Each structure stands twice: as structure tokens, then as C-alpha cells.
Amino acid sequence: MGKIGKSSIEFDIKPRISAAASVVGQKEGEGPLGSLFDKIITDPMAGKKTWEESESEFQRLVVELLLEKSGLGKKDIRYIFAGDLLGQLIATSFGIAEYEIPFFGLYGACSTMGESLSLAAMTVAAGYADNVIAMTSSHFASAEKQFRFPLDYGNQRPLCATWTVTGAGGVILSGGDSSGNCVTGITTGKIVDYGIQDSFNMGAAMAPAACDVIYNHFMDFETGPEDYDAIYTGDLGSVGHQILIDLLEKKGFDVSKVHHDCGMEIYDADSQDTHAGGSGCGCSAVTLCAHILKELDNGDFKRVLFIPTGALLSTISFNEGKTVPGIAHAVVIEHL
């Protein structure tokens, strides 16, 4: 069933992205992609009592939108592959519980949309399910509270820092007809540790993992940058973006003409004070759902390599002096 190279699958039966939904916060709504999102929630609490409940509500709304757009009922969704950044995935588990869909909880830091898409595509392509949801979320306030400083503290942020996206994005992958936007292949990442210890410089921590999976992808599929209309990393930001281009150039590939980064496109760095760009699981998820899939739909892109990138740290590992390893998962999305 399509196993190729060292860490890739080329799907014989190509799962179709039959619906996509994105729900974001006010800042994301005010950014360059603002008009493309399905829903903008201006209340950072989303009407709830805590940041975490708010993030759960973003996920709940994405599932609601996906069911609405697809015309499917919750019983038609066989599995949900989802996760978030919070310890023990509480945003996800409290967000999706009411839908009573068999659930695989995933954690790949900000690479989770790549992980969920990969496993969802494997599941549909193998015939295990007709419809599955792949989804993830992040929330600026719940992430700052967990990973950084209390919001009220108002700390200064270095220029290499990124801004956690408040938003959730998800898709339904479906079997049957392979037309429209389909997942045609995946390359699964491994943990790559370059010894970065600055948890504010996640772009530098993740770029080597992105380089590794992109290089493996090119090798496994016997392709190069010229075979993709766009190569979208998740949230390297402007610092990681440059590192990635340099690292891949050393391996013989010039991706500078086709490389985009969701984190660099979701905010206007100059006017929105977001420094190196956006980050968080939600960053690549909502950019995929609101922007990339539409570019595929309208013919601007035909084949995209989508690579959410994750920094594998916790406050405990950071405080204990550990490095920040990275991971990234590559997903080929083609308009067929």
C-alpha cells in the first residue's frame, strides 16, 4: 500500500479533503489572512471562564463547522485525530467530548496538524474509515500561561520569539472519490536535536527537523523544490525560515523560491508586533484550512508540500536544562 523510501507513503487511494474549517481569535482576524477564516471570535475567552475552556470552545466550533459544511452527522465520523499544546491535551479532550467520536489523542507540539493529517490519511487510504477528522488548536493565553509568563507580567519578548496563534483548524478526510484537494503522500519526521537551548528561539530549534523531513521527502519521492508550487512549513517564523533555506542549500536544494511559512503569513509582523511570526499548533492548521486549500481550489497551486513543525519542550525539560529538539511531518496535498 504505497510504502516508499525510508519514511514515506505514496497513497494508492488518495484521501480527499472533503471539508475544512478554521476558527481564529481577533488578532488573527486582523492579520493578512483575516478575510479567509470561517469564524473570528473577538472575545479571547470565547464566552468561557478560563483560557483553556476557550481553547476547547475553538475546537468544538471547528467540529461543528466541519459537520455543517460536510452535511455529515457526528456518527458518520469514524475517528478524530487531534491534539493541542497543553499538558495532557485538555483543550482537545474537553473540546470534543460531546461529539462522542472514537478519539486518538496526538502530541507533536506545533507539528500536530501534520501528525493528525498523516494518521488520518493512512486510516482512510487503508479503508479503515470513510470519514475522519484531523484537527488541532492553540491559544495565545493558555500557551503563554503554560510555557512563558503570566500575561499580566508583560515581559519583553526577544525579536526571534513567535506569537502563539489563537485558533483551531481541522479537516474531514474522506474515502471514495479522489478529486479536489487530496492527501497524496506523507513523510514522517523523526526527532532532530541540534542542541538549541533558547526556548524563545523555536524557529532555530525546529528548522533542522524541517530540513531533515523535507530532504527525506525529496529522496523518497525522487522530487525537488521544482515539483511543488509551494512548500509550507508550519511556524518557523522569519528566523527559522532563513535557517531552513541555508540548511537545505547545503544539502543541494534551493527552496527559496517556493518556501512559505504559515507563521510568516498569518500576521503582519510590522504592524502587529509579532516579531518572528506566528506559532502554535493552530498556526499551520488555520493557514492550511483558510488559505492553502483555497489556493489549491482556485488553481494557484496544484501541489503543495505542507510541513507543520514542532518544538519538543516543556517548562520542566527547559528548567532542567534540556535542549529543545524539533520534529516535523510532511504531507503532500494535490488538487486532482
Place this chain on the structure above:
Amino acid sequence: MGKIGKSSIEFDIKPRISAAASVVGQKEGEGPLGSLFDKIITDPMAGKKTWEESESEFQRLVVELLLEKSGLGKKDIRYIFAGDLLGQLIATSFGIAEYEIPFFGLYGACSTMGESLSLAAMTVAAGYADNVIAMTSSHFASAEKQFRFPLDYGNQRPLCATWTVTGAGGVILSGGDSSGNCVTGITTGKIVDYGIQDSFNMGAAMAPAACDVIYNHFMDFETGPEDYDAIYTGDLGSVGHQILIDLLEKKGFDVSKVHHDCGMEIYDADSQDTHAGGSGCGCSAVTLCAHILKELDNGDFKRVLFIPTGALLSTISFNEGKTVPGIAHAVVIEHL
């Protein structure tokens, strides 16, 4: 490809458990299953500087043992499906990084061994991989530090509380020859919330999820308790065990004759002061690898339903007054 019922898969090609390994701490080594584990590490720090690094070392040792037992190299393992209880899965990511195996990070609380086995079996049965690892771990001290109180505080524990197992367990699932211990089917759980708010009484929080997935399993496979030599839940402990039997009886199934709980078998509750039993991802993982698979090998069991059970809480969700929802994933293991 074997999709049956509402949430189950019956595998046409049945992935074989080609190797299993368990590494535990001193207390587990002194328990009733002590002689069955591959390795007992009496130093709770496992020679490392922190509890978290110690837990990583347990995972690293399991992969080392799996490769040694199977005669495979790290390049022969196509994917690793693994996770742990710690925020952002740091035990796993720092434990397995050196093996450079494409990695899917999972979080299902203490149900993670069921989740990893399910996804690993789906992957092998679909032909995506010849050999994959499914693994998980927990560590008493890293879990207490994260979820409960500082160890030095020496708090009293209620009698319904369980003791987090220090240990890691994992298997290699392989394609090709379907003989010996094989994963023949799975039923995937959904989040079940009975409104339990006592984070010390995890057995009560998880039993409804176990009941739900077992009931769905019986419906999907058209089986009942009499079709299994043993039905092993993960870590309900003595409190959750009784609740499960009562709940399933109300649904028309008497599992009292075949129900076992890994948490009740790993310690001697009377002499080891572990109250309701063992818990943690490692509990069901090491009991599977050291005990259940051997009972299948020696012919005492022919078909086992293995159901790791998880309580989906974090200290944040608990402190914010949220409930403790449960999840459980059922895996059929048969000796063919």
C-alpha cells in the same frame, strides 16, 4: 480492510507481536510479577539527574531490548508510536531521540498502550510498515511531581488512590507471518465523562469508559465475555474493577469470571501499601509485555481483550474545577 461495527477493525492481515520488552523499578520488581520483567532498575533515578530523565532512560532501554530481542536494527523499525503522562511527552521525546525512528507522539493518559497498539496494528495490517514499535512509560516520581504533591511532602493517600507504576513496556508489531501472538482486532474508545471530580479516584473516572468500549466491542464483534480467556483492563484498581463489573452487568454482560486488572496484579496491595492498585501508562504496558503475552505463549490464554484505561485530566483542568473524563481502547490479542 476489516472495518466492522461502529468503532472496530477486525484485521484481515494480523500483525504479529514479534518482540516485547519491559523495564520496571524496584517496587514493581518486588511485586507478584517481579520475576517476569526483563529488567529491574533499583535506582529510581536510573543513574540520571532528574526523575524525567530517569523515565526517558526506561523508554530508551525498552527500545534497546526490543532491538536486541528481535535482532533488528533501528533502521528496520519504520515507525514508533509512543507517549507518556508528562506534559508535552518529554519522557518519550528525550528517551527515543537517539534511535532516529520516524515518530508519532501519542497521548491517551494511561490508555496510551492501547492507543499505540491500535495505531501500530492499523499501520502494519495496511502494509505501511514491516516493523513498528508501540511503547509507553510512567514513573512514580515524575508523575507525583506533576500531578500530585512533592514527594518530600509525604501526604496521606486515600484508599481509592492508585500508585503510579515506574516502568516502560513496548512491543514490535511485524507484518508477514501471522503466527504466535497477534493483534487480531481493535475497538477505539471515545471520551466518556461521568462527572467524577476526585482526581484521586481515577478508577471510578475510568470505569465508565472501559465499560463503554467493552460493550461496543462485544456489539461490533458479536462476542461476549465467554469468548475471551481474559479481559484485562489497564489500571482501574480494585475500586474501578467493581464499578466496571456492575456497569457491564446492567448492560447484560457478566465479566466477573474473566475480568482482570493490570493495576491489581502488578502489586500486592496488602504488603506493598499501594491501596487500590497500580496505575500509569507503564502499568498496563509492562503487565502486557511481561505477563499477559507469556500466558498466551504458554497456552493458558488463547484470546485476550486488553483495554488500557486513561483518565483525561491535568492539574490545570483539575484546579479549574473540571471533571475527570475517561477513555479506553480495546485490543484483541490472540495466540494463532
